[in-house]
Amino acid sequence: MIDKKHKTEWCIIDESVKGVSHERSGQPNQDAVARFPTLSDSLPLILAISDGHGGTKYFRSDKGASFAVAAAIDTLSWFQESLASFSNSSWLEEHLTKSLVNTWRGKVNAHLNDEPFTNEDLRSLEEKEGPTARQIVEGNPVLAYGATILVVMITESFIAYLQLGDGDIVTVSEQGKPNSVFPVNSKHFANETTSLCSSNAWYDFQFRIEKVSPSSVLPALILLSTDGYKDSFSSDEEFRKVGSDLFEMLHSNKLEEVKSSLAGWLSEATRIGSGDDITLGILYRIDAFQDLDVSQSIEQEQEDHKKGEGLELDAQSGHCHGSLQPDQAELWNTF
Numbered sequence: 001m002i003d004k005k006h007k008t009e010w011c012i013i014d015e016s017v018k019g020v021s022h023e024r025s026g027q028p029n030q031d032a033v034a035r036f037p038t039l040s041d042s043l044p045l046i047l048a049i050s051d052g053h054g055g056t057k058y059f060r061s062d063k064g065a066s067f068a069v070a071a072a073i074d075t076l077s078w079f080q081e082s083l084a085s086f087s088n089s090s091w092l093e094e095h096l097t098k099s100l101v102n103t104w105r106g107k108v109n110a111h112l113n114d115e116p117f118t119n120e121d122l123r124s125l126e127e128k129e130g131p132t133a134r135q136i137v138e139g140n141p142v143l144a145y146g147a148t149i150l151v152v153m154i155t156e157s158f159i160a161y162l163q164l165g166d167g168d169i170v171t172v173s174e175q176g177k178p179n180s181v182f183p184v185n186s187k188h189f190a191n192e193t194t195s196l197c198s199s200n201a202w203y204d205f206q207f208r209i210e211k212v213s214p215s216s217v218l219p220a221l222i223l224l225s226t227d228g229y230k231d232s233f234s235s236d237e238e239f240r241k242v243g244s245d246l247f248e249m250l251h252s253n254k255l256e257e258v259k260s261s262l263a264g265w266l267s268e269a270t271r272i273g274s275g276d277d278i279t280l281g282i283l284y285r286i287d288a289f290q291d292l293d294v295s296q297s298i299e300q301e302q303e304d305h306k307k308g309e310g311l312e313l314d315a316q317s318g319h320c321h322g323s324l325q326p327d328q329a330e331l332w333n334t335f
Contacts, residue, residue, distance in 0.1 A: 008218070010154055011041045014049075014281040015262040019228060021275040030054060031226050031279040032065035032147075036073045044080060047281045048072040048151040051167060051226040053195065054276070056128045057137055057144065059121060060111075064145030067107035068196055072151040075100040076160065083209060084157045097162075097202040100149070104196050108145045117141065146197035150224045152283060159218075161208045164201060166193040166227040170243050171219035174288050176251070178243030182206040193227075220288035221247055224281040229266070232273020232326045246282065250289050258282075273326045 018029040030052035036045070050068035052061025076083075079096050117138075126134040137143050148165025161169055161181050166188045169181040187194050187204065194204035212218065223243055233239040249258055266278045 008156075008212075009041065009286040010043070010045050010283050011286060012045065012047055012281065012283055013259055013262065014047065014279070015266055016049075016279040017263060017266045017270060017277065019270045019274065019276040019278065022277060028062045029277045030062045030065055030147075031228070031277040032062070032069045033279050033281055034069035034073055035281075036077065044077075044153060044155040045283070046073050046076055046151065046153045047224060047283055048149065049167070049224050049226060049279045049281050050150070051148045051165065051228070051277070051279070053146040053148075053193075053197075055191075056125060057133055058146045058197075059125065060144040061147055063111060064104075064108065064147035064196065067104055067111070067145065068147045068149045069151075071100055071104040071107060072149050072162070075103050076151060076153045076162075080153070080155065083153070083160055084155065086158070086209070086211060089209070093205070093207045094202065097164075097205040097207065100162075100205075101196060101201045104149075105142060108142055111145075112141055117144070140197075142197050146195045148193060148226070149196060150226075152222055152224060154222075154283065155212070157212050159210045159212060159222075161206075163206045164204055165195055168223070168225050168227070168230055168239070170223045170225075170240060172221035172223070172243040172247045174217075174220045176220075176244050176247040178240040180240070181208060218285060218288075220285050221250070222283040224279075224283075226277065226279045228270060228274045228276030228278040229280060231276060232269040232278070234326065238326065250284060269326055 012035050014033045014035065016029060016031050016033050022029065031050065032052070033047075033049045035047050048069040050065035050072075052058060052063075052065035054061070058064070075096065078099070079092070082092055083096075122134050122138065125137060148163075148167055150163045150165075150167045150169055151161075152169065153160040153162075163169060163182055166185075170178050171181060172178050185194065185204075185206065195201065198204065210216075221243060223246070229242075230236070230239040246258065249255075262280065266280060270276060270278050
C-alpha cells in the first residue's frame, strides 16, 4: 500500500549484452532498450525492450528492435491521457496497439526508403535459405526488421504493461515474491513468436493496466527481459528467483553493486546459458526500500556471509549473488 507520507518514486537500471553466439558469428546485438525520460526518473516513466528475430530472413532485426522501442515510447506518450481515463478499455487497447504497430512500420518504411536492400543483402539471403526466402522478403520487406516489444509505463495514476512476442515482464512484491504479469502465450514455442512484422500484429498484444491510488499495493520491482535471459535457466522457477535475489540485494543496500555488476552477470548468463543476446530492465520503487530495519539488514548480511562464496560476488571469477545467473550444472543436466 502506498504510504501517503512518502512520494512514490521509481528509478531504472538497464543493461543489454551481445550473446556469445553473435560474438562468434560477428552479428550485432539484436536487442534494444530505451527509456523515457532519458536523463531523469521523473514520472511519467517508460521503459521498453525489444528482441530482433535471429533467423536469416530477419537480417535487419537489430534496426527493427531499435525502431520498436522508439515506437513504444512515442505511442504510450501519445496515449497517456486516454490511458489515465480508464474508459472504453477494449477500444483503447485496439487503438493503442494498432498505433504502436503503425508507428513501428512507419519507421521501418522510412529506413527502407533511405537504405533499400542491396543486391548483396538479397544474394546472401538466397545463398543461406534459398530463392523462396528471397522472394518472401522482397514481397514483404518489413519481415527483415522483425522484432518483439515489451514496455511498461508508470504514471501517478496508472501502470500499463504491454507485450508482443516472447520475453518476460515480472513484478516483485514488497515481500519479495515474483509474479509474471502475463500468462505464457501458446503461440510462443520453440523458436516461434508473435512479432511486429506479422500481418495482424496488433491482435496478438497482451495488455494490462492497473490504477494507482493511495490504497494501491504497488510492486517493489518490475523486471523486463528478452527471452535470452529466461532461456539461460533450467526452469521458469529458477528464472523468477532473479526477481527475489534482486529484491534482497536492494533491500540490503546493494544498489551500487547491482548497477556495477549487471553487465557481467548477463554476460556470464549468455556464456553458460542460451548464447543469445540478453537485455534486462529493472524498475524499482525507491520508497519500497527506504525505511529498512537496521537489525534486519544486519541479520541478512550475516546470513548471506554464512552461505559462502556461492551467494557473494566474486570479483575475480565474475560469479554473482544468488540466482542472477543460471546454475551451470543444473543447466547442463537439462541437455
